[in-house]
Amino acid sequence: EADIYQTPRYLVIGTGKKITLECSQTMGHDKMYWYQQDPGMELHLIHYSYGVNSTEKGDLSSESTVSRIRTEHFPLTLESARPSHTSQYLCASYRDLSDTQYFGPGTRLTVL
Amino acid sequence: GENVEQHPSTLSVQEGDSAVIKCTYSDSASNYFPWYKQELGKGPQLIIDIRSNVGEKKDQRIAVTLNKTAKHFSLHITETQPEDSAVYFCAASTNNAGNMLTFGGGTRLMVKP
Numbered sequence: 001e002a003d004i005y006q007t008p009r010y011l012v013i014g015t016g017k018k019i020t021l022e023c024s025q026t027m028g029h030d031k032m033y034w035y036q037q038d039p040g041m042e043l044h045l046i047h048y049s050y051g052v053n054s055t056e057k058g059d060l061s062s063e064s065t066v067s068r069i070r071t072e073h074f075p076l077t078l079e080s081a082r083p084s085h086t087s088q089y090l091c092a093s094y095r096d097l098s099d100t101q102y103f104g105p106g107t108r109l110t111v112l
Numbered sequence: 113g114e115n116v117e118q119h120p121s122t123l124s125v126q127e128g129d130s131a132v133i134k135c136t137y138s139d140s141a142s143n144y145f146p147w148y149k150q151e152l153g154k155g156p157q158l159i160i161d162i163r164s165n166v167g168e169k170k171d172q173r174i175a176v177t178l179n180k181t182a183k184h185f186s187l188h189i190t191e192t193q194p195e196d197s198a199v200y201f202c203a204a205s206t207n208n209a210g211n212m213l214t215f216g217g218g219t220r221l222m223v224k225p
Contacts, residue, residue, distance in 0.1 A: 006155075031211065041199055041218035043156075048212075090155050100146045100210030103155035 003027060006091050006104040013081055014112050021076045021107045023091030031094035032074040033101060036060060036087050043090070049074055081111045114139040116204050118216025126224050131192050133219045135202035136184040142204040145185050146213070147176060150199040159200075160187070163208060192223045 004025040013019060023032065034047040035058075045058030049068040063085070064078050074093075078085055088108050092101040115138040125131050135145075143164035148156035162169045162176045162185065169176050173192075178185040189196055199220050203213040 041220070043201065043215045043218075092155075094210055096209075100144075100158055100161060101213060103148075103157070105153075105155045 004091060004093055004102055004104040006089075006107050008107060009105060010108050010110075012110045012112065015080075015082055017081050017111075019078050019081055019109070021089055021091075021109070023074045023076070023104060024072050025093045025102075025104075026072060027093065027095065028071060029093035029095055030071065032068070033092040033094070034058070034064075034066060034074070034076050035090040035092065036062065037090055037106070038087060047076065081109075083111050085109060086111050114142060114204055114206065114214040116202060116214050116216040118202050118219055120219060121217060122220045122222070124222045124224065125192050127192060127194060129192055131189045131196070131221055131223075133187045133200055133202070133221070134184060135186070135204075135216045136182075137204045137214075138183070139204070139206060140180075140183065141206045142183075143208045144205045144210065145176070145178060146203050146210060147174075147187050148201040148203065150201065150218075152198075156201055161210075189221075192221075194223050194225050197221055197223045 007022045030051045032049045035043045044060035046062040047066040049055050055066050090106045091104040094101050118135045146161035149159045150156040173190050175188045199218050201218050202216040205213050
C-alpha cells in the first residue's frame with residue numbers, strides 16, 4: 001500500500017484567494033501527478049513531474065501551477081481561485097517500471 | 113493519442129449477483145490495463161491489473177479479461193456484496209506500466225442488499 005498524503009482534505013474559500021494544495025509521498029517515487037476529478041467522475045490529468053525540477057502540463061488545461069523542489073513533495077497552487085476551480089483534486093505517484101500509479105485521498109475544493 | 117471508453121456509466125445489481133464492466137481502447141500499442149475502485153470520499157485504489165501477455169487474471173471474487181484483437185477488456189465481480197458499491201475506473205497505458213495512464217469515464221456500481 002502506498003503512503004501518499006494530501007492536505008487539506010476539504011477547503012472552502014472565497015473568490016480571488018491564493019491557495020496551495022499539498023501532496024507528499026514517503027516512498028521516494030520519482031514520478032508524481034495531479035488529476036482534477038469533475039462531478040461526472042472523469043479523471044483529467046492537469047500536471048505531472050518526472051523528478052525534481054521537472055514539471056509538465058497534462059491533457060486538461062489548468063490555471064494552476066506546480067513545483068517539484070523535493071522528491072517527496074508536489075504542491076499545486078492557484079494564484080486566484082474562481083468558482084470554476086471547484087472540484088476534487090487527486091495526487092498520485094508512480095513506483096517503478098513494473099508498477100502503477102497510487103493515489104492520495106484527494107482534496108475537495110469549493111470556491112464561493 | 114489513446115482513448116478509453118467505459119460502459120456502463122451506472123450499474124445496479126442485487127447482492128450476490130455478478131457485475132461486468134467493459135472498456136475499449138483505441139491504441140493497439142497499449143499493453144497495461146489497471147482497474148481502480150474509488151469509494152466515497154477517497155482516492156482511487158488499484159484492485160487488479162493485467163498486462164498484454166495475459167488473457168485473464170483472477171483475484172478471489174474479481175477477474176479481468178483482455179481481448180487484444182478486439183481491443184477491449186472487462187472487469188468481472190462475482191458474488192457482489194454491498195461493500196463493492198463504488199466507482200470503478202479502467203485505464204490503459206502503452207509502456208507496460210502505469211507511467212502515463214488514460215482513464216475510462218468510470219462506472220458507478222450499486223449493490224442492493
